[in-house]
Amino acid sequence: MSKTLRGAVLGLAILLSLQAARAADVPAQQARRTVVIGTEGAFPPWNMTRPDGSLIGFEPDLLQVLCQRANLQCQLVAQDWDGMIGALQAHKIDVIADALQITPARKAVLAFSLPYAITTGVFVTQKDSPLARMANRGLVLDLDASPAPERQAQALAALREELRGKTLGVAISSTYDAFLDKYLAGVITIKSYRTMGERDLDLLSGRIDLTLDDTTYLRPLLAAPDAQDLVLVGPELIGGELGAGEGFGLRQDDTALAERLNAAIRSAVADGTVKRLSLKWFKADATPDLGPDPTSTPSGTPKP
Incomplete structure (x- = not known):
């Protein structure tokens, strides 16, 4: 085998080894996860159902962005509002997305993401x-x-x-x-x-x-x-x-999903995605003030 060929093979082996090491460093909770998201499909402009059954509105648009950033495979399903919490607790859905305001009473039975909008x-x-x-x-x-x-x-x-x-x-x-x-x-x-x-x-x-x-x-x-x-x-x-804004409702023990959604929400607030979509659907800026990220250093970089 020539020196050039041996060098190429060695370089390829090192590259594959580094890629494997990086893959091993990815936390298990960051693997792609499938979640079912319940929404009413009848609360415009937050969520609406087209004649063909597809869902549109501020929340479906925002979730398309958030699910991609959180490495989630999201399935949106429409159901009556008064059955959503029961469906969540029965594991029929994993998330409630229905302009759910974060109130003290609801926090007694649900976990919440960070607010992704704030309205009056x-x-x-x-x-x-x-x-x-x-x-x-x-x-x-x-x-x-x-x-x-x-x-x-x-x-x-x-x-x-x-x-x-x-x-x-x-x-x-x-x-x-x-x-x-x-x-x-x-x-x-x-x-x-x-x-x-x-x-x-x-x-x-x-x-x-x-x-x-x-x-x-x-x-x-x-x-x-x-x-x-x-x-x-x-x-x-x-x-x-x-309450103090609208957030996603989750089961209280699903902290891993909450962390993923929170990181994605912070990203969508920081880069103006929430503002852009709220102006599109509400004709007003509903961006919440999330304050500093507690998982970041003073310079704004994530803690190791």
């Missing part, structure tokens, strides 16, 4: 309703403020008086249940709905006085041709019982 809750009523003149329109009422600033305390008091005796429609098992129980119990009548569409029809027909829901759902609804009689009213709500 808003009230909507009919333009000819007395509620159309509600005070504090556009005021962002942060329920995490402690103690509450004077203006916010006054806004909550005004809200109770303005809504006294009214009927408010919300989705069943809504994020807003805890807020309504804490601040408006005994003040209003609450009507719960299995689907947003049923609630919206009752709102449009005047069978309920108003609704409370996420701004990213209600603002596009107001822009629809058949919703010209509706108007946004009162303060916007965030924090406290409403």
Whole structure:
């Protein structure tokens, strides 16, 4: 064998040895994993179902990016909202992706990823309703403020008086249940709905006085041709019982999957992917402030 040939063979052997060593260094949890992600497919613009059954919206678009970065083979399936937590606990799905706000009550039964968006809750009523003149329109009422600033305390008091005796429609098992129980119990009548569409029809027909829901759902609804009689009213709500953003719901023992998703979310926030997709679907920037990465050094490089 010539020196040149022996050198080439030796070089190839060294290259293959280095590649094998690098492969062995990849942690086992980084191997490609298949996960089933449950979403409603009926909560525009977060997630929607096309006539052919395919899913579109902010979350399907974002998940396409996140799953690739997290080395996940993701299968999105549509199912009713009120069965998702049960399906997760029964291992029928691995992740809930349905504009799931990270609230104290939900954290008692679910693990959450980092937030991948942050939005506010808003009230909507009919333009000819007395509620159309509600005070504090556009005021962002942060329920995490402690103690509450004077203006916010006054806004909550005004809200109770303005809504006294009214009927408010919300989705069943809504994020807003805890807020309504804490601040408006005994003040209003609450009507719960299995689907947003049923609630919206009752709102449009005047069978309920108003609704409370996420701004990213209600603002596009107001822009629809058949919703010209509706108007946004009162303060916007965030924090406290409403949580501090939307995250993926996971089983509490699935820490490896949470770590993968968190790393991918940080990447998508840092490079502007979340901003780009939220502007596309929400017409507003819903990028959350994730703060510093605890797994990184002060220079921003991952810890060894």
